[in-house]
Amino acid sequence: MPAVPYSLKSYNTFQIDHSCVELSHAKSKAELISTCLELYRSEQDFLVLGGGSNIVLTDDYLGTVVHVETKGIEFSEDDECHYLSVAAGENWHELVETTLSMSIPGLENLALIPGTVGAAPIQNIGAYGVELMQVCDWVEYLDLRTGELKRLATNECHFKYRDSIFKGDLLNCAVITGVGLKLSKHWQPVISYGALKALERGSVTAQQIFTCICNMRNTKLPNPDVLGNAGSFFKNPVVSRAVFDSLVKNHPGIVGFPVDADSVKLAAGWLIDRAGLKGLKVGGAAVHEQQALVLVNMGHATGTDVTRLAKKVISAIVERYGIKLVAEPRIIGANGEKELADD
Template sequence: MSVKPNCSLKTYNTFGIDYACSELISVDTKKELIRLCSTLFSERKPFLVLGGGSNILLTENYLGTVVQVCSKGIVCHEDDEFYYLSVEAGEGWHQLVEYCLAHSMPGLENLALIPGTVGAAPIQNIGAYGVEFMEVCDWVEFVDLRDGRITRYKREECQFGYRDSIFKGALKEVSVITSVGIKLAKKWQPNLSYGPLKRYEKTEATPKDIFDCICKTRSEKLPDPKLIGNAGSFFKNPIISSSKYLQLIEKFPSLVGYPLSDGSVKLAAGWLIDNAGLKGFSVGDAAVHEQQALVLINLGRATGEDILKLALKVIEIIKIKFDVTLEAEPRVIGAYGEKELVDD
């Protein structure tokens, strides 16, 4: 465990925004993570649990302790039907995908190159290219800070939804994820339902084919945070009723939407932003990316307020043009913790 007082967070968030925290404590084990977070919670001291920093927008200096989760470890076992993995929260998500592929345990390849840590995956129910985390989740282990108990919830108990889970609801701010269970079927079936994967034949595609295709596609569409500060897709794809979709498709025939099992339709937020003419639109040193309209970028010296104001402007324009309300994916972090995406 290491402690850094008055630490800049510029290299700890993928937007590359230069705000600081009162102290940064990096924990290397589950035991340290549980002990530290339980102590901070019981003493009512403000703290923020941080993984890869790929899903946060800092808007000012954080007046508390940032706990960086660096715990590592992957344990595997199997039966006749499944591979089971127990993964510590601080493992990198993409590194886990690579590990599974290297050990002939396919099933995560559609989720390649998603930034962040394994412990953050259940919170957002991360997803990409036709697959969501909930489909491979076996269980999620967390410490309940109210009583210090270590609990495992099976997938069904996690209340997963589109970019949502119980960890953003009832257990928000009172739990810290410590490890995650992954369950991968041995009878692997490729998921080729999305975009560039449709060109593959189901009987011919290999896990490596899918992995390589996803990595290539994401690398071409999404800027590297090491070169251009960003948090990946900034907006969720909005879900609307089928009747609303039919109204919109009459006005905008090329509108991209995906029917869902409950009869609603998920719209492509990137299409909405692109067709509102917002690619390249900027506020201060923050801009909508020229190649991928879903991504807001730091052109070099953007503040959190620049990005916040840009996001709000995009939301306003989309509401006016399409009567659809966009929601942000990243957590907005102010001086005292998470806050709503509102203009102060």
């Protein structure tokens, strides 16, 4: 077994103490491209890592971790829109703050989502009624198979709920280098969720929405610097209208949001909460006492503690509601990504 001397504890928001064989810091796009191509062409195992906010490490990684640290934001505009070209290594929340400081609204609902800009398209990040696909103009990526930089328009990214082409056809053969955003100058507030409903549509500002969302997230979600976590651990399941109607009969008060005429998105946090799973522990991992959708590191959790806890939650929800939850974070083992069920 090779030595794994580079600690990754500070590179993942779960604060899980695993290491890697080599750690490469890509501070420019050219460096990111050359490093990844060299590793790919030499058939070495490597993992591209941004903010580490969407991973669970279950073992020491027996390869190279390429940490994306590229920076740069370019602005342009026309009569209708503001356009941003953003390097993959930029911090997402800091980007939201920057746009608001420049009186450019449109990203405020996505405040305080952890991670980097390059990771945002992979799972089509979203919160409080807004998804990345609604503001994305293009995604630039390195095609590892050809060594070419390519650009996909929004409609070519196959965006869905927490999904994209980067988790499908381009899995393991694309490294995102930059993201283009298109923010309309004809801004319309999105205030249909939670405490946002109390805001006055006719007079509300983007800054007020931003502040409200930051307050909600800071109240509901644990600070990963205090309790390691990866934010919402489970996707909100989407079910048919018929299944939802049946659930309502058996579980009055169940929370669901219409997706279209035939489907409803359930609140996974509500399911976990009502199943009495808050505070459930496995080793050093626990379901958060205040927000059931979040699994936390109580101090010395292993990645295996987290995955075993996740599987206990999934089993309990299947037994109670007949609904199977799906984990959002990537599970990373010694040789790369794997399925939760395999851990």
